[in-house]
Amino acid sequence: MxxxxxxxxxxxxxxxxxxxxxxxxxxxxxxxxxxxxxxxxxxxxxxxxxxxxxxxxxxxxxxxxxxxxxxxxxxxxxxxxxxxxxxxxxxxxxxxxxxxxxxxxxxxxxxxxxxxxxxxxxxxxxxxxxxxxxxxxxxxxxxxxxxxxxxxxxxxxxxxxxxxxxxxxxxxxxxxxxxxxxxxxxxxxxxxxxxxxxxxxxxxxxxxxxxxxxxxxxxxxxxWDQFDQEFKTTIIQANIGNSEKIQAEQGRGAQEFITRKFTSMTMDAFAKFPDTDLFIWPETAFPDYLDQRLLNRKHTQILINSLTGMDKAIMAGAYSRSPVLDPHRDEATFNALFLIDSKGNSLDAPYLKTNLLAFGEYLPFSEKFPVLLKWLPFVSNFGRGTGPRALSWNHGGQSIKLGGQICYEGLDAHFSRGLAEENSDVLVNVTNDSWFGRTSEPLQHMYMTLARAIETRRPLIRSTNTGISTVIWANGDLQQTSPLHEEWSGEFTVKYRKNAPITPYVKWGHxxxxxxxxxxxxxxxxxxxxxxxxxx
Incomplete structure (x- = not known):
């Protein structure tokens, strides 16, 4: 046989x-x-x-x-x-x-x-x-x-x-x-x-x-080699481990550790790069809510007190809680991207993640069949945002449009086309790839995200928790890349063209x-x- x-x-x-x-x-x-x-x-x-x-x-x-x-x-x-x-x-x-x-x-x-x-x-x-x-x-x-x-x-x-x-x-x-x-x-x-x-x-x-x-x-x-504007940004890669991320998400004690790590690394980077205009933290870097009405929370106060003396803007991945929905419902919490000053004040309304990751951030078919959430209560079920939206940052006397993407959204070419149509000057992708270890995924994910810069001809800043963080200009010139699974901060000059023309791909798609x-x-x-x- x-x-x-x-x-x-x-x-x-x-x-x-x-x-x-x-x-x-x-x-x-x-x-x-x-x-x-x-x-x-x-x-x-x-x-x-x-x-x-x-x-x-x-x-x-x-x-x-x-x-x-x-x-x-x-x-x-x-x-x-x-x-x-x-x-x-x-x-x-x-x-x-x-x-x-x-x-x-x-x-x-x-x-x-x-x-x-x-x-x-x-x-x-x-x-x-x-x-x-x-x-x-x-x-x-x-x-x-x-x-x-x-x-x-x-x-x-x-x-x-x-x-x-x-x-x-x-x-x-x-x-x-x-x-x-x-x-x-x-x-x-x-x-x-x-x-x-x-x-x-x-x-x-x-x-x-x-x-x-x-x-x-x-x-x-x-x-696309010609630029008429620029600013300096510093990416903070704190290399938070998965166990700490899970503990923070479940409110089991790592929130203060993570908050202090990001704030201390940011202050160290500020001392090293005092001419930086914008600091960028990765996806869910701040392990709590950053909504304006919730600034009195413990970890938000730690953030504000730790950044005293740094008059710079910060773009940070964090959580947002709906003021309308019952706060005890999963859908009331959003994976969000905030633009704040060092006192925690919002410089624009946060962007709420729209393209959620199946099983990681939502349960497929649960929107039509809510009973699935009762059967599988351990699956995360975040609220869903309303689509591509650029955040406005007033810097140097002008408004810079920052098109936010959270992790998985950087793989969606249609989503980035929407950001370009929203007149984004620069695309900003925040990601947490810590779940993939030292496999080939971080490199694959990086290049597939950077591709959006070429399709839209907007520079793209990529800030990750564990790597690979980098910046690519609209002409395809890739700047330095961060190491994998190491604490790191790096300053970049982001060159861009104000009111850059819409590319044929953005206009017509596939x-x-x-x-x-x-x-x-x-x-x-x-x-x-x-x-x-x-x-x-």
């Missing part, structure tokens, strides 16, 4: 070897790895599923294998997070990772299976089918519900390849579509070489396209989906007409 099982496994593994290879190529080409296989990572999968009219079942399982492997490589930190954040035993945490890998990126097998079906239904050629799969993949990855909304476009920023500069036109999802279509193009050239040796024209054209995107991106950047859809219909129609003309 065991011998038969081993033989079956070997047979299936051999049958899915090209899908397995694609999973490895994609997984090892994403951040933090260099994008060494970026232009051919999906080719083994696509070529294997379009050969000899293989069954749709095989196409699906081939795509599933690819997405499982790349998910296990790229998102291995899910297990660590389940253990650290969810307090699950390691065996359960590993099972959570396996479930994530099994279901989270099903748009990959969906695109492959749909492409294989189109091949049979409309008599598409093998090359037409591969391009159809690439187009379907590009379209589906934009609408598929995922927790960590990644795509291959981010690898360009992570590797500092200037092609990422085109994101202000088509977004990083658009860059991902270009990469997928290059994969299809190279696959077509490969198949053409097997049938004919006269494909050098195709190679030349593809080379010109790639040079245009890379070299053209370098020159495209130059229009308008290129129309082009992708038209191209897909064109391929299907062409294949169908050609098949019809071949009938006797």
């Amino acid at each position: 065991m011998k038969k099982a081993v033989q079956l496994f070997k047979h299936k593994a051999f049958d899915l070897r090209w899908a397995l290879l694609s999973g490895i190529l994609v997984g090892t080409s994403y951040i933090p790895f260099p994008p060494w296989a970026l232009l051919f990572c999906y080719i083994p999968l696509w070529i294997s599923v379009t050969a000899d009219n293989s069954p749709l079942k095989k196409a699906f399982w081939s795509g599933w294998t690819t997405q499982f492997v790349l998910s296990a490589i790229g998102f291995h930190w899910i297990a660590y997070t389940a253990h650290e954040f969810g307090a699950m035993p390691w065996i359960i945490s590993i099972l959570a990772l396996l479930l994530f890998c099994a279901f989270m990126h099903l748009y990959i097998p969906a695109a492959v299976t749909a492409g294989a079906w189109l091949q049979r239904k409309f008599k598409l050629s093998r090359i037409q089918t591969i391009f159809s799969i690439a187009l379907l993949h590009a379209l589906l990855e934009r609408i598929w519900p995922v927790i960590f909304d990644w795509n291959l476009g981010y690898t360009l920023l992570g590797a500092h390849i200037p092609a990422y500069q085109w994101a202000d036109v088509i977004g990083f999802a658009g860059l991902s579509a270009v990469i997928l279509l290059c994969n299809a193009w190279i696959a077509a050239i490969w198949l053409g070489f097997r049938e004919s040796s006269k494909n050098f024209v195709q190679i030349a054209i593809l080379s010109v396209v790639l040079v245009f995107f890379v070299v053209g991106g370098h020159f495209h950047k130059t229009r 308008f290129d989906w129309i082009v992708l859809l038209i191209a897909l219909f064109g391929i299907v129609l062409t294949g169908a007409l050609n098949a019809r003309s071949r009938r006797p």
Whole structure:
């Protein structure tokens, strides 16, 4: 029995070897790895599923294998997070990772299976089918519900390849579509070489396209090299551990320790960087409410007394409590971003986080089915804000618009487009990545957040609890980055353009989906007409 099982496994593994290879190529080409296989990572999968009219079942399982492997490589930190954040035993945490890998990126097998079906239904050629799969993949990855909304476009920023500069036109999802279509193009050239040796024209054209995107991106950047305003900001990274964060959230004694740590580090940084205009604390750095009507609370008074003599503005992640809702209800508390002076006075109304993290900050479907909150009372259920909003900071005789993002919101391109449309001069992202340890997630999260600066052409300040904190200018120039899991403070000069123009991406969004859809219909129609003309 065991011998038969081993033989079956070997047979299936051999049958899915090209899908397995694609999973490895994609997984090892994403951040933090260099994008060494970026232009051919999906080719083994696509070529294997379009050969000899293989069954749709095989196409699906081939795509599933690819997405499982790349998910296990790229998102291995899910297990660590389940253990650290969810307090699950390691065996359960590993099972959570396996479930994530099994279901989270099903748009990959969906695109492959749909492409294989189109091949049979409309008599598409093998090359037409591969391009159809690439187009379907590009379209589906934009609408598929995922927790960590990644795509291959981010690898360009992570590797500092200037092609990422085109994101202000088509977004990083658009860059991902270009990469997928290059994969299809190279696959077509490969198949053409097997049938004919006269494909050098195709190679030349593809080379010109790639040079245009890379070299053209370098020159495209130059229009954003001009700035007319600047200010100095200092980021405070206090490196608060998870146990202290949990104790503070539950009101079990760590609030004073955390408050004093942030205030003492801020005063030390003020002595070191006296010309700083704005200090920035990360997500939920202040472990209590900062609302104006609640300034008499113990920890708020500690903050005010500790910052005496520092006449500077502070942007701090903290909690806000609704004055309307019952304070004993979970929904009455918000994850918020405050802009205050050193006496705790609000310089503008706080921003309340809108895009909440499933299971970490809200229970999915609980808004329609409140009974779920009674069944699962241990799941946090924060109040939800009303959307992107810029905070106004009066500095140097002018109003500077600071577009706040709290953690997860930095991954939402649509959210940052909204901040740009609110005339934000600078984007500010506050984050707590302490739940991910020393995995690849902090680096992935950093680059995916910094991408919003390129799409909107607004500088972005990223302040984190444990790293990685940094600043990126609107032209894509990345400044110094903080170390991971260390106490640190750093001063940055934030250069920006007042009333910066709205980018095509902010104005139109992912308008290129129309082009992708038209191209897909064109391929299907062409294949169908050609098949019809071949009938006797």
